[in-house]
Amino acid sequence: MARYAMVIDKERCVGCQSCTVACKSEWDVPNGHARTRVRPAGTRGTYPNFSSVFYVSQCNHCDHPTCVPACPTGATTQEANGIVTVNKDLCIGCGSCVVACPYGARYVSPATDKVDKCDFCAARVEQGREPACVETCPAKAKMFGNLEDTGGKVFDLVYREGAHRFETHDIAIGPNVYYTGRQDHIEMAAVSFTPHPPQVLAAGFVWTKLAKKMVFLAVGATFLGQAVAFFRQLAVGEKQFED
Amino acid sequence: MPFETIPAIPVPLTAAQAEIMSQRQIKKHHVAIVLLHWFNAIVWMLELATGSALVVGPGYRFMPLWYITMMQQAFGTSANLLRFHIAVGLTWTVVFLAYAIFGWRHYLHAEVLRKEIGIDADDIQWLRIRTLKLLNRTKESLPPQGAYNAGQKLYALLVYTMVPVIMLTGLIMTFHLISTTLVAWAMVLHFVAAGMVVSGLLVHVYMGAVFPEERPAFYSMITGLVDELYAYRHHFKWWHEVKVEECKWAHEIEDASLISEQATPVGKAGATTP
Numbered sequence: 001m002a003r004y005a006m007v008i009d010k011e012r013c014v015g016c017q018s019c020t021v022a023c024k025s026e027w028d029v030p031n032g033h034a035r036t037r038v039r040p041a042g043t044r045g046t047y048p049n050f051s052s053v054f055y056v057s058q059c060n061h062c063d064h065p066t067c068v069p070a071c072p073t074g075a076t077t078q079e080a081n082g083i084v085t086v087n088k089d090l091c092i093g094c095g096s097c098v099v100a101c102p103y104g105a106r107y108v109s110p111a112t113d114k115v116d117k118c119d120f121c122a123a124r125v126e127q128g129r130e131p132a133c134v135e136t137c138p139a140k141a142k143m144f145g146n147l148e149d150t151g152g153k154v155f156d157l158v159y160r161e162g163a164h165r166f167e168t169h170d171i172a173i174g175p176n177v178y179y180t181g182r183q184d185h186i187e188m189a190a191v192s193f194t195p196h197p198p199q200v201l202a203a204g205f206v207w208t209k210l211a212k213k214m215v216f217l218a219v220g221a222t223f224l225g226q227a228v229a230f231f232r233q234l235a236v237g238e239k240q241f242e243d
Numbered sequence: 244m245p246f247e248t249i250p251a252i253p254v255p256l257t258a259a260q261a262e263i264m265s266q267r268q269i270k271k272h273h274v275a276i277v278l279l280h281w282f283n284a285i286v287w288m289l290e291l292a293t294g295s296a297l298v299v300g301p302g303y304r305f306m307p308l309w310y311i312t313m314m315q316q317a318f319g320t321s322a323n324l325l326r327f328h329i330a331v332g333l334t335w336t337v338v339f340l341a342y343a344i345f346g347w348r349h350y351l352h353a354e355v356l357r358k359e360i361g362i363d364a365d366d367i368q369w370l371r372i373r374t375l376k377l378l379n380r381t382k383e384s385l386p387p388q389g390a391y392n393a394g395q396k397l398y399a400l401l402v403y404t405m406v407p408v409i410m411l412t413g414l415i416m417t418f419h420l421i422s423t424t425l426v427a428w429a430m431v432l433h434f435v436a437a438g439m440v441v442s443g444l445l446v447h448v449y450m451g452a453v454f455p456e457e458r459p460a461f462y463s464m465i466t467g468l469v470d471e472l473y474a475y476r477h478h479f480k481w482w483h484e485v486k487v488e489e490c491k492w493a494h495e496i497e498d499a500s501l502i503s504e505q506a507t508p509v510g511k512a513g514a515t516t517p
Contacts, residue, residue: 072430074299074321089322092416094430095423096300113419203427208302211431215438216305222442226449229377233455236379 002081002146003176004120006134007157008056010181010189012141015040015054019133019142026121026132030111035059035118036133041192044184055189056142056177058133059084059105059118060166063174066198070100072207075115082147082176083122088114096204102171102195120144147176164190171195249486253387253479256472264472269485271390271474272467276350279342280464286335287444293328294437297321329417336410359390360400365480366393387479394450401443408436 020037029035036058044051061084067076068084075090076097086097091114098106098115109116121131125144129135134144145154157163163178164186179186200208256264272280295306296314299321304311318324343351365386370393375381391399412429419426451461459473474482 069301072298072300072303073325087322089320090325092426092430093419093423094416094427096427098423108423201424201427203424203431204303207431207434211435211438212303212305215435215442218439218442219445222445226445229449230453232377232379233453 001148003148004061004082004125005145005147005154005158005176005178006058006120006131007143007145007154007163007178007180009141009143010054010179010185012139012181013038013054013056014139014141015052016138018136018138019056022132022136023118026124027116028111029116030109033107033109033116035105035116039193041185041189044188051185053185053188055193057103057105057193058177059101059120060103060175060177061120062176066100066102066173067097067106070096070198070200070204072096072204079122083120083125084117085119085122086115086117088112091115094201094203096201099199099201102173102198103166103175104196166190166193166195168194171197249483249490251483253475256475261472264475265470267471268468269471269474269482270467271463271469274467275346277464277467279338282338283335286331287440289331290328290335291437291441293318293324293331297325297328298434329413332410332413333417336413339406339410356403360396360403362393362396362400366396369393370397387483388477388481389484390478390481392477394446398443398447402440405436405440408432409440412436 015038017038020034023029023036024034027035036056039055039057041053041055044053061078061082063082065076065078065084068078070076071091072094073090073092075087075092076084077087078084093108093113093115095108095115098108101117106115106117108114121129121133124131130144131142134142143154143157145152147155147158149155157180158178161180163180165175165178166189167173167175179189293314296311298304298306299311314324315321318327349355365388368386369388372381372383372385373392373394375383376385412433414420415429416426416433450457451464456477459469460477463469471482474485
């Protein structure tokens with residue numbers, strides 16, 4: 001079994017957005033949305049020692065995804081290979097998972113009214129191909145591989161060279177997109193794109209904290225009432241009419 | 244039966260009268276309503292069975308996991324379960340839309356609703372005494388009731404308010420209408436509305452299928468008929484109405500036959516018109 005991960009070399013990334021475009025065309029991502037995109041985090045130094053810092057945002061296929069338990073219908077699940085997927089046949093587009101993701105990786109597609117996000121190009125990976133963004137990247141800044149493949153490049157970068165995870169003390173859910181490159185670049189991006197705490201929709205809060213109790217109480221109360229009436233009926237015996 | 248002999252308030256019946264009345268049947272439900280009732284019952288069974296297995300997110304889930312797994316396996320996948328739930332729900336909505344359109348004047352007009360399911364002073368008393376009776380706390384007799392007793396009326400009010408909510412929220416979720424926020428709230432309302440109906444449904448099913456005194460009401464949902472004795476004892480105001488109506492018809496027929504006897508064929512009836 002595989003355990004997929006991605007490593008992004010920030011030193012190689014020049015922010016050309018080729019990955020964004022490749023992904024959009026591969027998955028027909030509607031305008032105004034993206035499964036992955038390159039976001040500028042600012043600049044470092046002065047000319048001639050000048051550099052731009054970029055952060056590539058996408059689904060991190062976390063070890064402990066907050067989006068999975070947030071889904072009421074069970075449409076969002078995690079495969080054994082670590083890929084977090086959305087079952088479009090089950091998704092009703094309620095947006096519960098969108099606010100639950102600390103990385104803002106999800107959106108409700110206006111084209112399908114279902115939630116969409118990066119799935120590491122699972123369909124391509126199944127065919128033995130690389131994700132579209134990885135294949136496209138002209139600088140080879142994006143690397144995709146199996147963390148259980150001890151001889152692989154990704155394994156090396158993650159376990160031997162200590163690639164960085166975008167986590168905070170509070171939000172440490174094990175993202176499987178890692179970053180390498182200059183420490184100051186990574187820190188800069190980490191400040192600009194800190195994961196935000198997972199949120200719960202007001203509707204979801206009402207369901208879990210109020211609606212469920214209300215329904216249980218109402219159904220339980222009538223059930224008890226009926227039980228009392230039924231045992232009384234057994235005790236008294238049946239009669240067709242009261243006179 | 245002449246008008247004068249119809250009692251305005253329930254009076255004790257002799258054994259002979261009760262025997263005769265128990266043999267006579269009154270029509271309570273149109274065959275379309277009987278069919279609609281059982282169609283509705285089947286839909287509710289299917290929708291509750293599938294719908295409760297569709298909520299699987301921790302925190303949201305209210306059915307045990309073994310049940311959800313069992314339903315998923317029975318339908319192959321959760322997606323099939325959802326497709327089935329939606330297909331049955333849409334069919335249900337379309338059928339009831341037809342009922343609402345064609346049955347408006349007969350069943351849903353404001354005046355009809357006020358008369359059939361509006362709560363009056365007798366109903367309040369009925370609810371009080373009925374509850375005490377169930378607990379064996381009173382010997383009072385129940386006040387006379389219309390075509391539906393106060394309990395049935397309360398249940399009807401609950402169903403009449405919740406069913407449109409269930410249908411609307413179902414449509415919002417199925418077709419992702421208006422906005423994502425609305426879909427999220429539709430989910431909650433769909434669950435709460437269905438839950439409220441289920442709490443009433445427990446009473447409805449118990450009263451209909453288990454409670455001995457209401458057994459004729461259960462059979463009336465099959466034959467459309469109730470015996471007059473049951474109508475007299477459980478729905479006196481309705482029984483009274485039916486009898487008065489019958490008398491009116493009898494009188495009209497009598498009058499009509501009298502007129503036709505008196506009327507001699509006059510050939511020149513239309514001659515005076517210019």
